[in-house]
Amino acid sequence: MKRILLFGAGKSATSLIRYLLNITASRGWQLVVAESNLALAESKIAGHPQASAVAADVTHEESRDTLVSAADLVISLLPPALHFRVALSCLKRGKHLLTASYLDDPIRALEPQICEKGLFFLCEMGLDPGIDHMSALQLIRDIEAKGGRIHSFHSHTGGLVAPESDDNPWHYKISWNPRNVVLAGSAGARYRKDGSVVTTDYASLFERPGSVQVPGVGELAWYPNRDSLPYIPLYGLEPTRTFIRTTLRYPAYCRGWAALVSAGLTDDKTPIDAQGLSFADWSAPLRPFVHPSIAKQLEFLGCFDPGPVPASARTNADILQFLLETRLAMNPADKDMIVMIHELGFERNGGAFAAKSTLVVKGEDSLHTAMARTVGLPLGIAAVLVLEGRITLRGLHIPILPAIYEPVMAELQRQGIRFEHSVTPA
Known part of the structure; x- marks a missing residue:
């Protein structure tokens, strides 16, 4: 029995x-959900006979090791900073590990031990990063197999509110970790454009977003996401003059x-004194940047309210x-939406072409979201x-190998995660 x-x-x-x-029910396997909030874990498994929920403090090494030792494979959906602790336990107990987070330096440093023990550690196996890598590589390899030479690559991904649930001036609602929303873009971005490396700092990132049209959705804005450059050799696109990975939002969001x-x-670094501070006081530095096109957004968010800020606030x-959690929360019946678009420019047989691959996924409600699904x-x-035993790779990986992305993308398509493709003369 697999666990x-x-x-x-x-x-x-x-x-x-x-x-x-569904898998454990059909195969007689077991699922153990370890969570600091036991009631939350129990609500998610809902008494399923092939599953159990346990209260877990992942920072406690002995109890973490005990849980890992009883498993055949471990998945971590913890905050990224905690993956390393889980990885250490998986190494110690000889277990495979999967995460949806970016491959970071602490995990990368474990690669020799992962290989030595014959384990499979897979990072960046979510939406972005994850499905973006796999779907892009399928498209890239298909173009190359037909004789195309790719000269530009844009990959856009966004977690958005579905049009039917879009009822606020930000055109946005929280469907994933709100702290990540607050800090998105804070590291700035690097990418290649027209043959040159471009570095954009945090302060400039949202000021001049790009634009893309999505059928059934309309215009979306994009801003560069993190450091795109390391993915150029991973995708085998060294000859490209433009290579940009981006995040999608509605245009109003970027303005605000x-x-x-x-x-x-x-800012999450500079300490503040929340004692006696009102939202209006807190937002005073915002006033020079307020113009008519964003005033309603900021008022809706509560930036100018006279009430006190949370006493627990430290930054x-x-x-x-x-404010995001209280003013931009999803209502129970609200639907979120995932949009992913790959835009590639390439040449073939003396002609110039543009390939576009688009994914739009809508959630069911505020619990069963498109974000959670993807x-x-x-x-x-x-x-x-x-x-x-259908993936037999060992070592430390992200999903850029056909042995990973081909079977995963095939099953995603069976699960309703499907891209629409087009190729047109450029």
Whole structure:
């Protein structure tokens, strides 16, 4: 009997747990959900006979090791900083590990030990990163197999509110970790454009977004996401003159967020004294950046309210996160939406062409979100493929190899995660 251990039962875990419960029911496997909030974990498994929920403090090494030792494979949906602790336990107990987070330096440093022990550690196996890598590589390899030479690459991904649930001036609602929303873009961005490396700092990132049209959705804005450059050799696109990975939002969001960043209200490093501070006091640095096109957004968010900020706030980011969680929360029946678009320019047989691949996924409600579905399903599918011996790779990986992305993308398509493709003369 196979046993899967999942650390974390938060927003992104809902669809993963539902998928794994169906798998365990049909194969006689077991799913263990380890979560600091036991009631949350129990609510997600809903008494399923092939699953159990346990209270877990992942920082406690002995209890973490005990949980890991009883599993055949471990999935971590914990905050990224905690993956390393889980990875150490997986190394110690000889267990495979899957995460949806970016491959970071601490995990990368474990690569020799992972290889030595013959284990399979797979990172970046969610939506972005994850499905973006796999779908882009399928498209890239298909173009190359038909004789195309790619000269430009744009990959856009966004977690958005669905049009039918879009009822606020930000055109945005929280469907994933709100802290990540607050800090998105704070590291700035690097990418290649027209043959040159471009570095954009945080303060400028949202000020001049790009634009893309999505059928049935309309115009979306994009801003560069993190450091695109390391993915150029990983994708085998060294000859490209333009290579940019981006985040999608509605245009109004970027306008409003640019003001918040310029005013320093997303800062999570500088301590503040929340005692006696009102929202209006807190947002005073914002006033020079307020113009008519964003005034309603900032008022809706509560930036100018006379009431007191949370007494527990330690930084500006804490206060902003509180406002996001209270003013931009999803209502129970609300639907979120995932949009992913790859735009490639290439030449073939002397002609210039543009390839476009588009994915639009809508959630069911505020619990069963498109975000949870597209983050969780790749992890669940990969876990099954590993345990059934259909992925036999060992070592430290992200999903850029056909042995990973071909079977995972095939199963995602069976699960309704499908891209629409087009190729037109440029």
